[in-house]
Amino acid sequence: MKIKNLIGLLIIGLVIFSCKKDDNNTVDFDAAAQAIEDDNTLIEYLQSHYLNEEDGGIWTVTNDESPLMNDSRLNVQNVVKDDISYKLYYLKQNEGVTVSPTVADSVLATYTGMRLDSVVFDTRASVIWFSLTGVIDGWSYGFTNFKGGNKVIAEDESFYYENSGKGILFIPSGLAYGNIAQTTIPANAPLIFEFELHAVNDAxxxxxxxxxxxxxxxxxxxxxxxxxxxxxxxxxxxxxxxxxxxxxxxxxxxxxxxxxxxxxxxxxxxxxxxxxx
Known part of the structure; x- marks a missing residue:
């Protein structure tokens, strides 16, 4: 299965923004147990999929391809939230060359968000600024591992970025939307984000x-x-x-x-x- 094939491109607009939780949905919910389950799910995914360098897509391992879990660029970040430990996996395709944001800064980025079943639920091809205080925690923490790129201004005053930070975040549900279902995202769903970090603003x-x-x-x-x-x-x-x-x-x-x-x-x-x- 190839993630780049948009088997259900459902753009719901900036779903990375954090949402207020409904207390009625958190009754008797065991977030710690869900964190363990999510980690097992992500590990299984990383062991059964690989990054195709030719087209940039994530494919299912079918012929002894080297899985994401064995990719030397894959890292894990331990994040503690509400006394629960989460593992946030990120693959660093390019670190970037300027500065890294903190969890309180703003970033200029492009991205595509996917479920583990390859359904694309949100995408942004043109650059947009986000405050990392107003998005899901997986973004807030994950982006701190990358740096922005160099801004290049053309003669006609148009501009673009080169050597930008580029990577993939594999986010447990506890650092995404938890047990609160979104329009096209089920409750307790780990998520994947491919992104490029172009610029950072100290906020x-x-x-x-x-x-x-x-x-x-x-x-x-x-x-x-x-x-x-x-x-x-x-x-x-x-x-x-x-x-x-x-x-x-x-x-x-x-x-x-x-x-x-x-x-x-x-x-x-x-x-x-x-x-x-």
Missing amino acids: DHDNDGILSINEDIDGDGNVKNDDTDSDTIPNYLDSDDDGDGILTKDEDANEDGDPTNDDTDGDGIPDYLDADN
């Missing part, structure tokens, strides 16, 4: 003078669970992180452009995180 989502990745106060690699003033708005989206009525960007007492190194009352807490300074 400051709330324009407060602090890069979003640096608003990971607890240092766990997840910027979404840091909320200093407990207003339900994570710091990377909150222009007043400590809720004292003073914008974070205005708490730069020494005016060096960095609010993180100002501690007026000397208590070890930067002013922008200290409501009593």
